[in-house]
Amino acid sequence: MRSKSGFKIMRREFNYMWRDRGLRKILLLGPILGLFLFMAIYQTQTVKDIPTAIVDLDGSSSSREISEKIKHAEHLKLRAYPQSYEDLEQSIRRGEIVVGVVIPENFGRDVARHHPTRVLVIVDSSNTVYATNASTAVLGVIRSISAEAGVKTLLARGMDPSQARKAFLTVDYREEGWFNPTLNYAYFLVLAMALNIWQQCCTMTASMNVIGETGMKSWLQVKASGVSRFKYFFSKSLAHLITFMLLVIPVYILALGIFKLPLSCGLGMLLLFTLVFAVSLHSVGTLMSSLANNAVDSTRFGMMVALPSFVLCGYTWPIEAMPGFLQSLVWILPQTWFFQGFNYLSFKDPGWSFMLPYFGGLLVISLVCYSMAAMATAWMER
Template sequence: MKNLLTVFRNEFRRIFALRPVFSVLVVGSAFYAVFYPQPYLNEALRNVPIAIVDGDGTSASRELARRVDATSDIAVTMVLPDIVSAEREVFARKIFGILAIPKNFERDLLHGRASPIALYADASYFLLYQRVAGGVAAVAQTLGAEIETARLIGIGVDPALASAAPDPMQLTAVPLFNPEGGYATYVLPGAFILILHQILLIAVGLLGTLPGADPSENTTDDPPPGPLATIVGKMLAYLLVEAIILPIYLIALPYLYGLPRLGGVIPILIFAVPFVLSISGLGLVVAAVFKSPLSVQLVLAAIGLPFFYLAGFAWPTEVIPPAVHMASLLVPSTSAIDGFTRLAQLGAPLADVRGEFLMLWGLTIFYGGIAWILEVRRRQPDRRNARGAGLLEVSFRGDV
């Protein structure tokens, strides 16, 4: 126990004494917490500029244009005479969509005939395209239903039946866990987990390759700590530091940026323990394999983006090849993102994330065991050298 505490104190001291590690783990965490969420603060796109090409010029076409402009998603910034003029504005990036209303639009509607409108939206930006297409479709459907209802009432249909005829199966969509339908509520909780994962992984990798990583290299007369005490002591030091950083990301930042959070604090903190320990074990393995601070930084920086896609929130898990998905479970962030999201955002109890919880504990044992084996193998040459030195000393004394 004394050796374990010695390793713990030494590693905790090194986190704040080594400038590269302090910059990554402490300064980097603060930097990402402040600046990463800034582009997402508006939650959802609003007032995407489009142009109207009104080929009808009637009260119905003007009403359609007015309602489209009144939506929160779209802003009609131009009314142009033809498609060619509107295309020039799209190419100039002044607008991101064109709504073309055909000639005889009102007449066809009043006669009960279909009068399709044409929407040309910029699909190079998926979110812009989604907002424009969704906003125009909702307005067109509502206006069409009103006109059809008025036409049916005009020919003597009962008003109640006429109101139900255009839309017999009304749908009311209520987003339970993302009330604003915003991108920030969707992406930030998972991104915070991945940021914590990568920062801690790089910091542990650097600690294992910078001077002082071997606690047996001490100048005291005490026996050096064993491999198990070395691994456990280091992992506990990382856990103590993350006990401060992780609640800031998972509890304070969601409140600060207005992200929905239905889960309790205790389940989140309990789930965080194997998450931090599994990353610590993986970082110790990375440090033992690459043995150079530069190699650690280059390798972990290169695999950061694949980790993002393998996590399953940027690219749906259902369309990831099964073999690739199974391999991704070896990365702690894959199970952690799903578990933390269900605990914090959806309000699930800890029992509902039992699979992810056990997976993280399994990764802790797996990577911790590999780190222990590598530590034992690293010390074996030292023991052989020590035995050889002892034999030489005995031989020398015998000669004397």
């Protein structure tokens, strides 16, 4: 009889979630629509046609040669030739230009005399995506120009052309990118952003776990039925967790199978880690639900935790670069443990021993939050 009542509670919870049209649409469509949206945004993989301007204060043949090289650079798009540094500054401030190149006066004369000279490159770093791509593109052009100038200097000193090239290239420079060598933003962000939407949906659903019952008159009937409080909420929670996992599996199928986003670890490891994360999310939502006076307050609590958590978790901005008081505080969020671990699983597959602290952190959060929720619910009833 007891096992049957548990299944009845689960079936009742499934029916409640399904009959709520708004919640049903959010749970079913939110993560998948988010995946398609972010895949469409980042599918180009690199930023191209970066708006560029050149301030040529010299006007020599050497400066015009640099301008031509920049004009034909792969990811740069030459938009303007400002007459002064001040004009360039205004263009960058207005957002019309992202990269500015300033060729100094007497540049051609210094090159001809083999004197050191410097070209100023300005990158608008207010947008980190633009800044990263712009710096890489400009750096490639500057390296090429510098190498040619070095070879020309050796040739001017009477060295044989083949010897000049060998002498200049004695020290080889090579740059390597590991794990995501092409700086593919789709690989880095798309699935993570879709999972961010999923975790918000899960937290919002879990925030109704307790108050959705104790705040209703039907709670008196539930209490009169003789079902223990533990069994009742355990059955409800199990229904939630099954739903959460059923919703994330299509996201993984699309992301990993159709869009071919990277996953270095085994699928079993990823699903287990996601399940533990879902439990921790549910525990946080349940705790908020037990502390709230009504359903509206509980939803607000859920929003306050779920929305900023992705920004605070250190996935898109390093935790080490955050203010000191936040660097420890963010680890009380399950999202921090999950998205930090998810990044390792996606690109590096560090193994079970490395991932154990991340599993442990999520389990500790779950234990603490469920325990506090149980005590809060019992206290509220008394």
